[in-house]
Amino acid sequence: MPLEPKTLGTALAETLPLHSALCRREAASFQRAIQSGDEVVVACTQEKRLFGELAEQTPAATSPIHFVNIRETGGWSRDARSAMPKIAALLAAARLPEPDPVATVSYASQGRLLIIGALDEAERAAALVGDSLEVAILSQGPGALGGAQERRWPVLAGRLESLAGWLGAFELRWTRDNPIDLDLCTRCNACVAACPEQAIGLDYQIDLGKCSGHRDCERACSVAGAIRFDRTPERLEGAFDLVLDLGAAPAIDWHAPPQGYFHVPGGLAHASGLQTLLRLRDMVGEFEKPKFFDYKQKLCAHSRNEVVGCNACIEVCSAHAVSSDKERQRIVVNPNLCVGCGACTTVCPTGALGYTYPRAPHQGLKLRTLLSTYAAAGGRDAALLLHSQEGGQALVEQLGRQAQLGRAHGVPAHVIPVGLFHAASTGIDLWLSAVAFGASQVLVLATGEEAPGYRAALATQMEIAQALLRGLGYAGTHFRLIEASSPAALDAALAGLRETRQQVPGQPARFAVGAEKRSTLELALDHLMDEAPALRAPAGEPLAIPLPTGAPFGAIAVNKDSCTLCLACVSACPAGALQDNANAPQLRFIEKNCVQCGLCETTCPENAISLVPRLLAAPERKQPVVLNEAKPWACIRCSKPFGTQKAIEAMLGKLAGHAMFQGEALERLKMCSDCRVIDLYSASNEMKITPL
Incomplete structure (x- = not known):
């Protein structure tokens, strides 16, 4: 990479010696650095494991070590010689403190695995994991070969009614409605041989559409007694920790299925089949994941007085983790189902749902550090490329490698990649803050791993943010959703960014992004309005x-x-x-x-x-x-104002014809609450009671 230590050092206000083989012959320099006690940033993620081993072998190594990728993100690009401001920004952001720890969500799995699918394929899968997991099979037909003669695992059969839950807590409901009881069946095949319609397959269940009622099978099974046509259907339930679904159609048809549920429609022949079995073998014990969200009910606009208002979070969630609790007038987020995409926090208008992995203040500090360092190093027209840490990160790295081989342009010098847990986890509060900090564009990379609803939600939020800037007089397109699933597509999309220029505030903002979404939006809007070209004209109508x-x-x-x-x-x-x-x-x-x-x-x-x-x-x-x-209504008895004249007159008009509000009762409606009580009491005292 064509690095310029002097330029980088000037931007970071320190001297930076250049090491070209720090993980090999110059490793002693790294070891001396980590003995200083100061924070150390290693601009190489490829050899992260090797540097970790060196740190373990170095006596008195007390320095915190941070890693950052400057190679695929800019050093391997045709713009590499112009990328020093971006590399300086990436180095500066890598030195920021780690995000605050977040609460965790716990799972416990005892290894109870349910395999759903054709009996032959399910038994093959069970044979590969049965030594470490407690397997049960929900048979969905015999498959090409049918079940093995030896019955090694419990086999359930019947109509699947529902499957719900998550890792360690799946609940299966099914109806057993076949004449053959698999608990009693010995797989002797006598019924298969006896059936004249061939209605019994090697899953040992009767196809009632083919059966004409000869009952030869029932007579053939008289010893085991497994076949009874008068058996009443039973509704059954079962609890499992893990689910392997080999069926063509998934039992849980969600874009983001629960953790612990794996759908492999092609069975073990599928490319991911064996890999999934290996993952299942390791999923016994206790596990934790971050709690990705905070919820503040007092800010929630979901419902009031049994009236539903905002449903944005419920509609966008692809994991079915958000639901409405009508009794408590709030939404409920199931942390066990939440996958951390953050789309609910992005579309939430009030900030009642906040993203925690990391929280907005840390994200805001990172964006401000990136942009301010980039500008201090002489960079211009910075564009932030927000991408996921899985598919997005892999695509950026693939593009860098293609550029190093001369097959692509690579990430342009003015585009700064920013990794997020999920591409949908930021919204207009951080996007507008980024523009206020000096970003000319905010780009969100969608690689196809996102739910379609997420891309639509991001596009809608970008339309709103762009309308704000356009109305304030900032020319250009500041927000873009880049959809790319290959390095070539990403390269083409990024290359097109050079053709346009975006107008940004003359002075970058310095405010700190807060924990409250609306407060951050106000800070960003105040700065954007202060610098807005459309507001520099003489004062007139707002x-x-x-x-x-x-x-x-x-x-x-x-x-x-x-x-x-x-x-x-x-x-x-x-x-x-x-x-x-x-x-x-x-x-x-x-x-x-x-x-x-x-x-x-x-x-x-x-x-x-x-x-x-x-x-x-x-x-x-x-x-x-x-x-x-409105003009207040005056009580006809004490002249105290109460209500409005319009409201009282409307009430009198609606109740004038009612039998309960005639004469004095109608007049009392014209009184304040105190006078109504007094008038009722006086009227009761004036009543004359005639003895019989």
């Missing part, structure tokens, strides 16, 4: 930027002719955007707080409210405004 439907910013429109100021919308609003006035009948609104969840629109009994997705780029968006007000 700039209102229209946004796509579903945007987490906006106003509401109130039909004053229909609104009765019942204030049901105020109690429904989860964000404090709608407020009343304790001193006057008023409906007030703070636009900054509105998340456009729609609960107010759905709750309003008069259908007087509609959503207006937009961004008001003016100080007024943070100030309360009066959307509607």
Whole structure:
């Protein structure tokens, strides 16, 4: 790689000696460095294992060691000589503190394996893992060869009703409705030979569509008594720790199936078949994974007063981990099913769901460090390429190798790869913050491993973010979803980025990304508005930027002719955007707080409210405004104001014809609550009781 130590050292404010064979003949330099006690960054991930072994063999090695890949990400590229600012940025980010530890989710597996599939293939798989796992087979037909003569494992048969759960906690429900009881069957084949319709296969179950009722099989099985046509169907349940599904159609048809469930439709002949069996053998014991999310119910816009508003997280989750709890007016995330994609946190408008692996403050610090170091080293037009640490990372590395061989251009000098646990785990709060920090573009790489719904959600969020910047006057395309499943496709997509220039803030922001999504969005928007080209003109009407439907910013429109100021919308609003006035009948609104969840629109009994997705780029968006007000109604007895004149008149009009509200009862509706009680008490005392 054509490295320039002087340029890198200037950007990082230190002297950097260049080692060309640090893992071989210059290993002593590495050993001296890790004895200093200072943090050490090794810009080589290929020999990470070797450096780890050297560290173990080095006396008094106390330095924390960080690894970073600068080779495939920029050093192996036709732009390599121009990539020093990017390499300096990657080195600087590698020195950041490790993310805060997160809570964990525990699993316990005793090795109870359920194999679903044709009996012959299932028994072959069982033979390969049966010495380390407790196997049971749910037979789905005999297959080409049928079951072996020797019955080595329990075989269940019947109609699969449901399969649910996760590693260590799968629950199977099936209905046993065949005349042959496999627990009693000895596989003597007498029934197979006796059946004139050949309705019995070598899975030892009767195809009732072929059977015409000769009952020869039942007579042939009189000794074992395994066949009875008058047997009542039984609903059965079983518990398992692991599931190997060899069926053509998966029993759990999710894009992100539960951990512990493996679907191999081609059986052992499939390329992943034997690899899956090896994984299963190791899945006995206790396991942990990160708890990828935090949930704050007080911020959640899912439901209020039994009315559902925002369903974004439930609709986007491909792991079926998010569900609605209508009784407690909240969503519930099952941590055992959650796979850590973070898509729910990306589409959440309020930040009620927050991503923790790592948390937003760490991600924000990393982005700001990358961009500020890149700029300090003389870099221009930085583009961040956000990719997953599995498929995305592999694709970037493959592209680097192709570039080193002269078969591709490689990652351009201005494109900085940023690894994430999952490509869908960041959203507009971090994207807009990145632009505020100086990024000209934010690119998200989709490799095909993502659920289709994730790509659609990312595209929608990018449309919203781009509309914001476009409305503020920033020219260009700042957000792109790059879909590539091969190095050639990725190379072509990245090569096209050189053709456009994006307008960015004149001064990069320095704010710290916070834990609250809305707070971070406000910081980013404030900076982008301060630097916005569209707001540099002489002051006039406040700039209102229209946004796509579903945007987490906006106003509401109130039909004053229909609104009765019942204030049901105020109690429904989860964000404090709608407020009343304790001193006057008023409906007030703070636009900054509105998340456009729609609960107010759905709750309003008069259908007087509609959503207006937009961004008001003016100080007024943070100030309360009066959307509607009315003249108060005065109590006809004490003249104290209560309610509104419009609401009371509407109530009187609706109840005037009701039998329960005639005469004095109707007049009491015109009184305040205190006077109604007094009037009722006075009326009862004035009643004359005539003795019999």
